[in-house]
Amino acid sequence: MARNRFDVDETLETPFNVKHLLRAGVYVKRHSKKMILSLVYSAISAVCALVGPLLISTAIDVAVPNKDYMLLVWLAVAMAISIALSILFGWIRSKYMTIVGQEIIYDIRKDLFAHLQKLPFQFYDDRPHGKILTRVINYVNNVSDALSNGIINFILETFNLILIAVFMLLCDVRLSLIVMAGIPVFVVVVFFLKPAQRRAWQDVSNKGSNLNAYLHESLDGAKITQAFVREDENAEIYDKLNRKYVKSWMKAQFTSNLVWYSVDNISTIVIAAMYLIGLFMLGPAVKIGTLIAISSYAWRFWQPILQLSNLYNTFINAVAYLERIFEMIDEPVTIDDAPDAGALPPIEGRVDFNDVTFSYDGEINILEHMDLHVRAGESIALVGPTGAGKTTVVNLISRFYNVTGGAVTLDGHDVSRVTLHSLRSQMGIMLQDSFIFSGTILDNIRYGRLDATDEEVIAAAKTVRAHDFIMAMEKGYHTEVNERGSRLSQGQKQLIAFARTLLSNPRILILDEATSSIDAQTERLLQEGLNALLKGRTSFIIAHRLSTIKNCDRILYISNKGIAESGSHDELMAKKGLYYHLYTAQIEG
Numbered sequence: 001m002a003r004n005r006f007d008v009d010e011t012l013e014t015p016f017n018v019k020h021l022l023r024a025g026v027y028v029k030r031h032s033k034k035m036i037l038s039l040v041y042s043a044i045s046a047v048c049a050l051v052g053p054l055l056i057s058t059a060i061d062v063a064v065p066n067k068d069y070m071l072l073v074w075l076a077v078a079m080a081i082s083i084a085l086s087i088l089f090g091w092i093r094s095k096y097m098t099i100v101g102q103e104i105i106y107d108i109r110k111d112l113f114a115h116l117q118k119l120p121f122q123f124y125d126d127r128p129h130g131k132i133l134t135r136v137i138n139y140v141n142n143v144s145d146a147l148s149n150g151i152i153n154f155i156l157e158t159f160n161l162i163l164i165a166v167f168m169l170l171c172d173v174r175l176s177l178i179v180m181a182g183i184p185v186f187v188v189v190v191f192f193l194k195p196a197q198r199r200a201w202q203d204v205s206n207k208g209s210n211l212n213a214y215l216h217e218s219l220d221g222a223k224i225t226q227a228f229v230r231e232d233e234n235a236e237i238y239d240k241l242n243r244k245y246v247k248s249w250m251k252a253q254f255t256s257n258l259v260w261y262s263v264d265n266i267s268t269i270v271i272a273a274m275y276l277i278g279l280f281m282l283g284p285a286v287k288i289g290t291l292i293a294i295s296s297y298a299w300r301f302w303q304p305i306l307q308l309s310n311l312y313n314t315f316i317n318a319v320a321y322l323e324r325i326f327e328m329i330d331e332p333v334t335i336d337d338a339p340d341a342g343a344l345p346p347i348e349g350r351v352d353f354n355d356v357t358f359s360y361d362g363e364i365n366i367l368e369h370m371d372l373h374v375r376a377g378e379s380i381a382l383v384g385p386t387g388a389g390k391t392t393v394v395n396l397i398s399r400f401y402n403v404t405g406g407a408v409t410l411d412g413h414d415v416s417r418v419t420l421h422s423l424r425s426q427m428g429i430m431l432q433d434s435f436i437f438s439g440t441i442l443d444n445i446r447y448g449r450l451d452a453t454d455e456e457v458i459a460a461a462k463t464v465r466a467h468d469f470i471m472a473m474e475k476g477y478h479t480e481v482n483e484r485g486s487r488l489s490q491g492q493k494q495l496i497a498f499a500r501t502l503l504s505n506p507r508i509l510i511l512d513e514a515t516s517s518i519d520a521q522t523e524r525l526l527q528e529g530l531n532a533l534l535k536g537r538t539s540f541i542i543a544h545r546l547s548t549i550k551n552c553d554r555i556l557y558i559s560n561k562g563i564a565e566s567g568s569h570d571e572l573m574a575k576k577g578l579y580y581h582l583y584t585a586q587i588e589g
Ligand SMILES: Nc1ncnc2c1ncn2[C@@H]1O[C@H](COP(=O)(O)OP(=O)(O)OP(=O)(O)O)[C@@H](O)[C@H]1O
Pocket: 122, 125, 360, 361, 366, 384, 385, 386, 387, 388, 389, 390, 391, 392, 393
């Protein structure tokens, strides 16, 4: 999926590429039995509907002139049965199609979601999440309709068209040919209008995607927007995107209407011509019943043609959507288990960076030839200026990104050669963003270890001093929190995330700004729990508040693409170097 912003259109798919449609066949094939049944039901329904005009023509031309009332009654009964069967089979077919359509949506979404879960941080770093959502929700919906109803309707409408033509020809060949004479004109109209129509609908999907992307971004940043009183400017941006969407929709609708009007006019002209020729030129050679029946077929004859032209449009759009869906499914999982990856055995916690170089974009190195050797159980603090690379260092230990050069090893095992599950399940990671999921507080703490008992959850919360505030909430551990934990303070969110990390009982702990939102009083309490927790575990702590990391075994000052200084608090203070200046500046501050 190409990187872009909310106000930049995604590249439009160029020519109609049937390869995507064939690939989508995998999803359709799984439901082939239901599809075939639907087709059979549809065909029965269509035949039943088409018998009507023939019955009417027999009634007018045979039963009425001969005063054959018995035949009239039988024709009426046959008519009633044919209508009832047509409705019944049509209804069963719709039911099947709804099921197939929904199952296709289910399958594609399932695959997409499973894949999205595996995509690396890099994928999410700078793509508008609203556009990803649009693909998973809107595009899949559109495609499913084309793949279920679209395919059936295509076969059915073609079948319908042939059937109507046959019934029509059975009535009168000459009049039928007049009706069919409109087809070449229609083909020419479609040939000229279709490309514009396709582009117009693709533009609608682009503008809709942009609108969603901005909406998603705005919802995420709603609080910042209000804090910076940006509501008016944002409303203006949204208004512009909204207007563009409406405009593109109107344009697409206009081109579609042109096709519709063309069909309408062509069919009216040929039917009028058929009446004129039938009544005035052929005269008595054509019976009135035949003329009524053939005009009924003539009106119906143009319906499948219109439907087929709409279906063509649906398929064209579906191919464009499919291209984007498959593009996402094909997005490489760059952070994945190597083919020969083995499980990382239970580790003691030694961490080594051997000549590690790392770049996010392949151009600018954030770390260069970095060497770091951490003993099992050692506590390491990473400090340094903003943007120096502290988070990057810890992200490499968990292999959220692959190193560009060198290797990161745990107890001598290269992190890129072991399975991600065995690697990350031995780590407790608390990122800057203490993400809270919708659910109870209990669920949130248990997130990383689903088999933990309630007692273990409570014990973890007590260790990090979260127990008291949780118990003060109306339902204690069973209190429901919203997605992102909007009911909780930043400090409370961090404490919950802390308990979550503790519960997973990791060998290696990574705390990235974990204590930044905790007040001094809570921090003191937390420090007690932390000290017990850190004991015997290798830990990496990133903190801007230096008072929290003074007791770490080793402090690394990260700067200039690597470790600029390393030592205990006392050693670094005595050195009077970078750390000393940072610390004294903070104390004075
Ligand atoms: N996903 C990313 N894609 C590209 N560049 C990135 C990405 N994440 C971080 N960077 C860049 O890498 C550098 C190091 O970022 P990092 O987050 O590791 O710094 P940090 O020392 O943890 O900063 P802070 O103290 O502000 O959290 C920064 O210059 C940042 O702009």
